[in-house]
Each structure stands twice: as structure tokens, then as C-alpha cells.
Amino acid sequence: MTRALGLSLLLFALVGCASQTVPRRDPAVRIASVMAFDAARFAGRWQVTESHVPGCAGAEMVWAAQGGGFAISGSDCTGTAPAPLLAEAWLRGPGARIEAAGKAFGGDPVWVLWVDQDYRVAVLGTPSGRWAMILARPGAAQGDLMVAAREVLAFNGYDLAQLAGAR
Numbered sequence: 001m002t003r004a005l006g007l008s009l010l011l012f013a014l015v016g017c018a019s020q021t022v023p024r025r026d027p028a029v030r031i032a033s034v035m036a037f038d039a040a041r042f043a044g045r046w047q048v049t050e051s052h053v054p055g056c057a058g059a060e061m062v063w064a065a066q067g068g069g070f071a072i073s074g075s076d077c078t079g080t081a082p083a084p085l086l087a088e089a090w091l092r093g094p095g096a097r098i099e100a101a102g103k104a105f106g107g108d109p110v111w112v113l114w115v116d117q118d119y120r121v122a123v124l125g126t127p128s129g130r131w132a133m134i135l136a137r138p139g140a141a142q143g144d145l146m147v148a149a150r151e152v153l154a155f156n157g158y159d160l161a162q163l164a165g166a167r
Contacts, residue, residue, distance in 0.1 A: 025129025029157025037096035050165030
């Protein structure tokens with residue numbers, strides 16, 4: 001009985017460790033969000049091109065502008081597997097720092113680290129380093145924009161080798 005209890009406790013501890021995510025960003029590197037951010041231009045349909053969650057490449061997200069934030073639907077690509085996403089989110093300054101309600105995005109604040117001038121490709125991440133992703137408008141994930149997005153992730157301390165998706 002004691003041995004079974006000990007094995008049960010060990011198994012419980014291992015499951016708990018496995019469910020925690022490993023930081024994918026060097027915490028010694030400073031992170032910055034976009035300062036000149038236009039929520040109305042960011043609104044619309046996006047596809048995940050790369051994220052820390054295998055199976056998320058091609059997943060869709062819709063960011064609908066509402067009031068001082070967004071209604072977001074689609075796929076949450078921030079956990080261990082793609083999950084349904086339906087949440088409200090609000091802009092929290094300075095810059096493009098977004099706070100989503102509930103467990104959306106793993107409860108982490110969402111920072112828009114970069115978006116190109118035409119709002120075709122964006123890089124999202126979190127200061128904790130638990131996740132990052134590259135989003136693109138359908139059909140816009142091309143050449144130099146994708147190279148720039150990956151460079152932004154590297155500049156902000158993210159480990160590019162841990163990203164899954166189309167390259």
C-alpha cells in the first residue's frame with residue numbers, strides 16, 4: 001500500500017512537471033511591443049504561420065475590433081496543443097499590449113512585437129517567454145516579411161528552433 005501511494009505521488013509530480021511549459025525566450029533579453037499600433041488595421045482574419053505549438057500552422061484567428069479592444073475567435077496556439085479560442089481582449093498600454101479575458105492565450109498578456117506597415121504579417125509574444133507566434137493575412141506569408149518576423153523573434157530573445165510551422 002505504501003509503495004503504491006509512493007508511486008502515485010511520483011506519477012502525479014511527473015505529470016505536473018510535464019504540463020508546465022518551458023520558457024522559449026531568454027529572460028535576460030528585454031522585450032518590447034509596437035508603440036504605433038492601430039487596432040482597426042490589426043482587426044481581421046489572420047493565419048498562424050509559426051508558433052511554439054505543433055499543429056498550429058494554418059490555424060485561423062479573427063480579431064474583431066470592439067470598443068477599446070477585440071473579440072477574438074479561432075484557435076489558441078499558446079498551450080501544448082491547438083485549442084478553441086473565443087475571448088474578449090483589451091488594449092493595455094503602452095503600445096500594443098493586450099490582455100485577454102479568462103484562460104485565452106494561457107492567461108498571459110499578448111504583446112504585438114512587430115507588424116509590418118501594411119498589417120500583413122505580425123509577431124505576437126509574451127514577456128514570460130512561454131510562447132510566441134507569427135501571424136499573416138491569408139496569402140501574405142511571403143519572403144522578406146517572414147524573414148523579418150523571425151528576426152524580430154530572435155531580437156526579442158525567442159529560440160527560433162522551438163517554432164513549429166511552415167518555413
